Every structure is written in C-alpha cells, then in structure tokens.
Amino acid sequence: xxxxxxxxxxxxxxxxxxxxxxxxxxxxxxxxxxxxxxxxxxxxxxxxxxxxxxxxxxxxxxxxxxxxxxxxxxxxxxxxxxxxxxxxxxxxxxxxxxxxxxxxxxxxx
Amino acid sequence: xxxxxxxxxxxxxxxxxxxxxxxxxxxxxxxxxxxxxxxxxxxxxxxxxxxxxxxxxxxxxxxxxxxxxxxxxxxxxxxxxxxxxxxxxxxxxxxxxxxxxxxxxxxxxxxxxxxxx
Numbered sequence: 001x002x003x004x005x006x007x008x009x010x011x012x013x014x015x016x017x018x019x020x021x022x023x024x025x026x027x028x029x030x031x032x033x034x035x036x037x038x039x040x041x042x043x044x045x046x047x048x049x050x051x052x053x054x055x056x057x058x059x060x061x062x063x064x065x066x067x068x069x070x071x072x073x074x075x076x077x078x079x080x081x082x083x084x085x086x087x088x089x090x091x092x093x094x095x096x097x098x099x100x101x102x103x104x105x106x107x108x109x
Numbered sequence: 110x111x112x113x114x115x116x117x118x119x120x121x122x123x124x125x126x127x128x129x130x131x132x133x134x135x136x137x138x139x140x141x142x143x144x145x146x147x148x149x150x151x152x153x154x155x156x157x158x159x160x161x162x163x164x165x166x167x168x169x170x171x172x173x174x175x176x177x178x179x180x181x182x183x184x185x186x187x188x189x190x191x192x193x194x195x196x197x198x199x200x201x202x203x204x205x206x207x208x209x210x211x212x213x214x215x216x217x218x219x220x221x222x223x224x225x226x
Contacts, residue, residue: 034214036152043199043217044152089152095140095203095213096165099152 002027004092006100014108019077021103023090026071030092033066033073036099039086047088048075080107112136113218115200121224122190130185130221132200140203141183142215143175147196158183190225197222 003026013019025033034049050057050064050073057064061080066073073092077084085107091097112135122128134141143155157165158177172194174186183200197220203213 043219045217046214049214087151095159096142096154096157098154102151 002030002092002098004090004098004100006090006103008103009101010104010106012106012108013080015080015082017080019080019084019105019107021075021088021090021105022072023074023092023100024070024072025092025098027092028068028071030094030097032092032094032097033064034091034097035062035064035075036089036091037086038089038102044089077105080105082107082109113200113202113216115198115218115221117221118219119222119224121226122187123226124190124192126190127186127188129187130198130200130223132183132185132218134181134183134200134202134216134218136202136216138202138204138216139180140213141177141180142201142203143183143185144199144201144217145196146199146220152199156185187223190223192225195223195225 006023031052035047036044037047038044048059048062048064050066061078063076087102087104089102090100114133116131140159142157145153145155154167155169156175161177172189176184199220200218201215203215
C-alpha cells in the first residue's frame, strides 16, 4: 500500500518569510496529491491539490510542486502570516488517499 | 459549517460500554469515511463506504463496527474498547467512487473526542 512521509515535523518561520514542506510517497500508481490544513481544535480542510498530469499549481500565496519521477511533492507558502499557523498534512492516492504524519507550522510575529 | 456533522462531540466511556458515533452529511455525496486522529498516528483511515458499500477496511479491530444505512449517514459502533482507542474520530465525505476518474475533495466533520477509561 501507499506510504507517505513528510518533513519537517515542526517548522517555525518569521512572519513574511516563506515556508516549504516536503512529502514523499511510495506507490507510483498514486495520481492525486492534496494538502490539508488543520488549525488548532478545528477540522482538516483542503487548501490545494494537484493531479499527476500537472507539475505545479499555484493559488495566491500557496503553491504545490510535483515530481512524479522522484515521487515527491512540496507545499510552498510565501509571505507567511500568523493565521498560517496550523498543522499541514500532505496525502497521496487516488479516490482514497493516505495522509502524511503532518507538519506543525508556527509563524512568529 | 461544512455540511458534515458528527454527534456526540465528546464521549467518555468505560471499557465494557457500548456506544455509537454518528455522522451525517448534507452535501449529496456518495462516499463516507471514518478516520482516527491521535498523537501517534494523525489521520489514520479506518473505513471507506462508497454507495453504501464498504470498500476498504484498513485492518481495524473488530471492536469497531461501521454501519452505513444510506448515503447520508454513517455510524461507528463501539464495544469493549481499550484505553489506547482514546482519540479524535473524524468523519468525512466526498463525491465518491461513481466518478471514478475524479479525485475528490474530502469534507471533514468536527470530530468526536473519545476517552476510554
């Protein structure tokens, strides 16, 4: 089955700096790669996703890149703000997907 | 409100109790999921139902028993649980497997915080 690793497990950045979270996956059949954000005490919510036929996708301050050959994908957040502080989960799969262990991002004012 | 509700929000039970968690989605989705979230294994998939049929069971102990009577409702029946089963149980729904080439966003409920004494 699919196995997803995620790094780093915790990340602290200064407000305004960029943050990068990296994930690797094991199943070459995976073709859908979503990213979920979970704020403290709240439910996970999708923030961006990418499909295997696309190498990069951007939505305002967030972007995701995918390297299918190397089986890794990354989340990039630019101009970070305190409200970006949360746990971020990557996932890989198809109709169903396996989540990574999460990255706790802290944006320091 | 994302359209997925869960009750109860908090539950404390003894190891000999029997209880049920309820999930309801108002999004017209055809697939529903149970996840367990704990410090040890965040967002661990337990069960998947598509068109009311169970399509995946990730080797979950039999003390957890799911039920999906229709596409809008999902239950998780609990009996003789262990303290290590204490966790946040999240329900989610998506458009579902009938759109086999569609990679669907999962909408999560608020979760049930379960404590097993």
